[in-house]
Amino acid sequence: MYIYTFKNLMQFSGLNHQMITLWNKKYKIFREEKIDRDSVFNKFDLKKLIYVSFLADSNKKFTVERLCAMNVSELQVLAEFEVQNYLQKSNDYQPIIRLMISSCFSYDEKSFDSILSICFKKLGIEDCCLDLIFPFIHEIVEILKTHSMEESVKSFTRNLVRNHLHYYIIVSSHTIKTNDKRRWLCFLPEGEKNDIDLLFAHLYFKINGESGLLLGENQELSTVVQCLESVKITHVFIYIDDDYDLNVLATYLEEIKNVAPDVTIFVASYANIKETLKTSVPYVNVNSPREFNEYLEKIRSL
Template identity: 25%
Template sequence: MNVSTYSIKDLEQLSGIKAHTLRIWEQRYNLLSPKRTETNIRFYDDDDLKLILNVALLNENGFKISKIAKMDVREIRDEVVRMTDRTLTHDDQIHALTISMIEIDEERFDKILSTNILKFGFEQTMLNIVYPFMSKIGVLWQTGAINPAQEHFISNLVRQKLIVAIDGQVYKGGGKKFLLFLPEGELHEISLLFAAYLIKSKGHKVIYLGQSTPKSDLEIIYRMHQPQYLMTVITSSPGAEQVQEYINDISFSYRDSEIIVSGYQVIGQDLDFPANVKAMNYIRNIKEYLEEIEPVFQEK
């Protein structure tokens, strides 16, 4: 497994501590020990990232940096574990999830998620903790700062939670039909799975095709079910140069349905959306969109 390396900007983005402040801490307290490449470029490793995340969490919760600097790595980590066990602020939990990812600590990651789900419910945990966390991770994964193994580790654990939650939503008939799929070559399905959960929780029917759906399979299932809505998320495939063509194609092919699109290749891009295609900038928008659709009255 390749070792992850981080720039000081990466540390800033993940920890929320400004690069200028990190440099001061480095110089004044020797908190960080940057390495250098053969061309003399400074970089940081997983241990540095874990340390600064823990330091940031303690500092945000009232520990003075001068006191933290006198603690060894184990003392810092033990204090953070105690803190995240007793406090449930969203930022604290996002920090704790990030550390669990770096350490590939499945038990800790699962405990954090399960505790928050019990406290806030599944939907709010996803919206306020998991999504902000994965947004940070997603950006760094795309730039190569996060090791693919770490990203896969996290995605699979979140995916497991989502599948269990989706299975708990029993379709009772009625509502609209939603066909959910990812384009060929697209494997990032967390957003699509959460959309499936939200749609089912509102009483609608979900036909879920998932990752890398061949065009021919999509056409067959579409003809079979005639859904009123299609939804897809474009994170990495098709590439930026092909996204407009892809959107135009599915718009024409499924012109009798409304198509919802989202993902990194859609959000904030200079794209033209046909009349039957609606771009969703964030998963919260999907929730709001569902609330505008004719409600389904379910038996209690």
């Protein structure tokens, strides 16, 4: 079982040292009667703290004293129900993100799926992805960079999100009429396996009636070329991580343009690569999902 430090609890819950100490002293939120900066905690301590914090802030009828007297299972049921009410009155999604982080670090798939399903239903697919999922994933990645947490948490989290995106891609394919005026080719180049952004782009095409082919992750250049030679593609969407080899990317762009000179190429990355990517091939570099959505809206209006 993974052990969390006091510093972990403060970061994940958004509460300061004084507040956590006070809650334990007055209401005995943890099993240990006395805690300090050297204390260690388990996943149930983390979940309880985050649930109590969320419920106390989201609904004034819940007092901290009453919440601290409950066990984790009782708090979880209340929190999942309260998410619906919270989303109706607030557009600050950080407390929801903390609930999702808590579910991931305790490997609680059921809780995570319940919370995210509610968010998709209340916010809609596009806003849920832009305002909740991507900030959540970014925060998980940053946590793993600064703390020696299990790498398996990252894999577990991505698979949970991936399952939801795949589900909505299938639903959209059956319910939304496709306009074949444009056809997009979406892929990750060889060596890239982080496909969350790619799946969202493909989902966004679906919910907006755009036609697209999803090749997926880790695609060799020869595979991409074969597709371009076989199918009429008007736009290409490529996603790369910040540390991807830009010389390899340049080779992809040049060969794509050679095979399909009329295509418009989008390269999605969280870092601006315009200054460092050495290529004469014209392309659009987008640095956030929302920025890409703005480009797509302009394209669809033409």
